[in-house]
Amino acid sequence: MAAALVLLAGCGRHAPEADAATPVIALPVQAAAAVTAGRFPGEAHARYEMPLSFRVGGQLSARYVNPGDRVKQGQALAQLDPTDASNQLAAAKAALEAAQHRLLFATQQRDRDEAQSKQNLISQLQLEQTEDNYASALAARDQAQQQFQLAQNQSRYTTLVADHDGAITSRQADVGQVLAAGQEVFGFAWSGEREVYLDVPESRIDGVVTGQPATISLPALPGQVLSGHVREIAPAADPQSRTYLVKLTIDQPSSRLQLGMTADAVLQGTQPSKAAVSIPATALFHQGEHPAVWVVRPADSTLELRNVTVARYGERDVLVTDGLKPGERVLMQGVHTVSAGEKVAPIAPPHAEDAPQ
Structure with a gap:
């Protein structure tokens, strides 16, 4: 009977199973594509536009120029009762x-x-x-x-004088009107540099960067294409239109370019560095104050938490310029449910639309 019990005990023992790998959604990262903002309508403006006003108050007794007039520096534009x-x-x-x-x-x-x-x-x-x-x-x-x-x-100061060569763009006061100090009399645009103002939707502003080259065509000047670059991007959207004002400086203004002309601007793509990769925003984790991602080691399929440098945050993805190489497998979802050194089994997303583009 003792021998039988020993044999039965031996039959109940099994060899220990290897640690089971946790299935995770992890895919190889791809090199970032060029940032393309696309085509936008615009309007021609002067590089410097400002209102002209008297530094003292008084009654406007004379006005020497009208909208559309070109004036020279030092030219008298209007006169208060002296x-x-x-x-x-x-x-x-x-x-x-x-x-x-x-x-x-x-x-x-x-x-x-x-x-x-x-x-x-x-x-x-x-x-x-x-x-x-x-x-x-x-x-x-x-x-x-x-x-x-x-x-x-x-x-x-009772004589309003042009402080620069330019053009009168608007008139805001009439003869006989009593003006306060600083009240606008004329709109004024300097001669020289010209710009094109664009209204970029908030969904496409991520593709616009300062210094980005652009080509500009104008319906009023058929066959003429001007080159320019992004000089300024508004830090906040317009509260009514929810668009961002982008200013393009024209590199070599044409003498035929008039203020207020409509324009068609194409912002050329900017190519990120060869080391830049794009990952979904859901793949981003934080190690303390530093952004990080979970990388699957190819040798043993375990997870490694690696710090990365993020150059740009988008609506659905982020641009990483340091810390990752194209082809490395990164955890795309569930970054808060895993731990360092955990063995994983990478799988594809259950829905094709969830895969990074």
């Missing part, structure tokens, strides 16, 4: 002359009292009073000079 400014200038000039006369008298009195003080003909107190009168007269003269210069500036 009566008040002229009166202030005359009053400041009279005050300065009076202060200069008082200073001359105080200087002569000081010189006389200093000479008499040396001969002990006057007291020290009288000399000190004379010197105090001289110091007060000198300060009053300096103050009057500053007021006179200010009045001169105020008088000069």
Whole structure:
């Protein structure tokens, strides 16, 4: 009976099974494709556009230019009623002359009292009073000079002058209107550099980068293609249209290009570095403060958590420029359910649309 029990016990033992591999969705990563933003309509603008206004308030008495006029630097554009400014200038000039006369008298009195003080003909107190009168007269003269210069500036500011060559784009004030200081009178566009403004939808703004080259064609100039590049991208979308303003600088503006012309801009693709790869956003993990991904080791099919450098975040994917190589197998989903060193069995996504594009 003992022998039979030993035989039965031996039959109940089995060899230990190898550790079972965990099935995970892991696929080889592909090299990133070129970033292409596509084609967008636009409008021609000047590199510098700004409102022109008077630095002082007053009644507009004359307007010398109209929208569409080209002006030169230093050219007078409009005039305020100069009566008040002229009166202030005359009053400041009279005050300065009076202060200069008082200073001359105080200087002569000081010189006389200093000479008499040396001969002990006057007291020290009288000399000190004379010197105090001289110091007060000198300060009053300096103050009057500053007021006179200010009045001169105020008088000069009644004439609106172009500070650069350019064109008048709009008119915001009429003759007889009382204007406040800084109130817009004209819209003004500088001559020289030209740009094209684009409204890029938020779904396509990821494909636009500063410095990206572009080709620009205009229906008004058939057969002429201009080259440019992205100079500026708005940091926030327009609250109403939900589009981003992108400004293209034209490298060699055409003399035939007029402000406000409609344009058709094609943003050329920018090719990432050879080491850049694109992975789904669901594959991104974080090790502390650093982005990381789970990489399947080809030797033993175990997981390794590796730090990566992310160059750009998209809606569904991220661009990795360091830490991964094309062809390496990366965990695409379930990054929070695995651990380092875990043995896995890579499988494809159950739905084809879930595979990275």
